[in-house]
Amino acid sequence: MTVVYASWGRYPKATPAAVYRAHWTDEDLPGGSHSVLPYGNGRSYGDSCLNDGGALLDMRGLDRVLNIDRSTGTLRCEAGVLLADILSLVVPIGWFLPVTPGTRFVTVGGAIANDVHGKNHHRTGTFGQHVLCLALRRSDQGVVLCSPTENAELFHATIGGLGLTGAILWAEIQLRPIANPGVNSETIRFANLEAFFDLSEESDRDYEYTVAWIDCLARGKSLGRGFFMRGNHAAPQKRPPSPPGKTHTFPIEPPFPLVNAWSLRAFNTLYYRKQMAAMHRAITHYEPFFYPLDGILHWNRMYGRQGFLQYQCVVPPGSAEESIRALLETIAAAKNGSFLAVLKVFGDRRSPGLLSFPRPGATLALDFPNQGQRTMDLLNNLDKIVASSGGAVYPAKDARMSGDHFRQYFPRWEEFQRYIDPRFSSSFWRRVMRT
Missing domain, CATH: 3.40.462.10 (FAD-linked oxidases, C-terminal domain)
Structure with missing residues (x-):
């Protein structure tokens, strides 16, 4: 049966050749000969989360919180965990997300891939500034651990990298303390x-x-x-x-x-x-x-x-x-x-x-x-x-947006291209790279 996918804006729509539900952390990437793109909860508005004609990896199956340190406020969880799930766990014990967009129904992987921002950017910057480390599944390297000090170049490409550098498996983030809700x-x-x-x-x-x-x-x-x-x-x-x-x-x-x-x-x-x-x-x-x-x-x-x-x-x-x-x-x-x-x-x-x-x-x-x-x-x-x-x-x-405008807005795109996983692509990337 053909399944049509859309982002939150419901435009454009895309028909992936295959959809695989991720429930693994140590297996090879599925998808056969198709290009691959991780798909979180579909809360992007355009086509950055779509892969028309390619394969989607539905990441919501990776939905476990792996560890919470109540004393330091560090949390490690899989990429398919929703921000809403994190809040339900950490607010009662005196912690809060360091940065949150206008909806809590986004995945941690999506928050990193789009480097989301919130009402406190002038104080705390973006979500990516509070990611301590992450695990990335790549088709050419297997699982790669990334942080500001380990595989740092790939880490910085993955934050805001639109899901193109590989599939984020889990991430560790630093929470901020609160006194009550x-x-x-x-x-x-x-x-x-x-x-x-x-x-x-x-x-x-x-x-x-x-x-x-x-x-x-x-x-x-x-x-x-x-x-x-x-x-x-x-x-x-x-x-x-x-x-x-x-x-x-x-x-x-x-x-x-x-x-x-x-x-x-x-x-x-x-x-x-x-x-x-x-x-x-x-x-x-x-x-x-x-x-x-x-x-x-x-x-x-x-x-x-x-x-x-x-x-x-x-x-x-x-x-x-x-x-x-x-x-x-x-x-x-x-x-x-x-x-x-x-x-x-x-x-x-x-x-x-x-x-x-x-x-x-x-x-x-x-x-x-x-x-x-x-x-x-x-x-x-x-x-x-x-x-x-x-x-x-x-x-x-x-x-x-046109490819010319994208390349003007993001002048480091050529540097970024070096870190794209060779099997990963998206409707958005093909559109803005078309000349």
């Missing part, structure tokens, strides 16, 4: 883009976690308005908040996207007005603070059968406000915006991977319903702004 948070309403950058500069000094939701359809003096969220892990004396209630499931796949110009404008306007006070303070459980969308399972269905494209870029500090303004003006003029428009300023912590995306500057992430050529034209126009500013687009969120 609470987050002492503040939500600040701001009027425009200039106010965002002022808040970000002020907040990064005192808050570990900072991020903003913006109304991407606002224009004129209100362009870039939104809510700025900042927080720190709650102090020991604070009463731990209750965990959130039952999660909900988006029940159907509509034949057309429920996200359109009318619903976007209505939602964004109402959402911006939901908090009329200048600031709201609360001690919240970590789940709604870090993972608000995880409360709705299969929320990607609301974009309909054609799926959606996420666009995440970073632009350099010197031109950040000007470039973000140009991006938002282009999006607002196209009337093809996003419910989920997220803006943050990255710190100057250097990412460890050869192809790591985070770098100093402002990063903007949005979801666009797939409306065919109209959407592609808009994203191509955004590319021009990002490329001319000296910025970059995130491969884990991409389904259509």
Whole structure:
């Protein structure tokens, strides 16, 4: 039976020639004559986790936590373990993930392969900076142990390496201590883009976690308005908040996207007005603070059968406000915006991977319903702004950037190519290497 695979954006779709469920740590790679690519939980948005016509290694079978040192906060686990599984084990004993993306339903292997970042990049950098060591299964070398001091070049190629350097079998990461599951948070309403950058500069000094939701359809003096969220892990004396209630499931796949110009404008306007006070303070459980969308399972269905494209870029500090303004003006003029428009300023912590995306500057992430050529034209126009500013687009969120742009964004790609496993490939890599 033919099985079609898709990423979280549900575009594009791919048909692998074979799918093998990994349950081994000491056997040869399967796949026969096909190219091979590890597949975690499918939470990348584009085609970096797809291998159309090749073989996929479903890594979710490697789902064991191997060791937790309660005194030092080091954790060793197999690559298919979800971040959600780690949190359920370590939060009750006073530890937390050092870096987490906006969903906890990603695998450890996927977090390393995409060198994910979170709301605390300005303090702690990327996930890869907290990986102490890992085991990599390669077709030409067997199992290779990698760390910053052992096979260091391969280690740095694997972090952010999009699964192309081999199959990660297990990894050891350093956790960070917490006193309880609470987050002492503040939500600040701001009027425009200039106010965002002022808040970000002020907040990064005192808050570990900072991020903003913006109304991407606002224009004129209100362009870039939104809510700025900042927080720190709650102090020991604070009463731990209750965990959130039952999660909900988006029940159907509509034949057309429920996200359109009318619903976007209505939602964004109402959402911006939901908090009329200048600031709201609360001690919240970590789940709604870090993972608000995880409360709705299969929320990607609301974009309909054609799926959606996420666009995440970073632009350099010197031109950040000007470039973000140009991006938002282009999006607002196209009337093809996003419910989920997220803006943050990255710190100057250097990412460890050869192809790591985070770098100093402002990063903007949005979801666009797939409306065919109209959407592609808009994203191509955004590319021009990002490329001319000296910025970059995130491969884990991409389904259509050109090879020319990829090579501009990631100038170490030729160095990276030396570490690609000879049997590994992906739909993404073939696309951006096509000339």
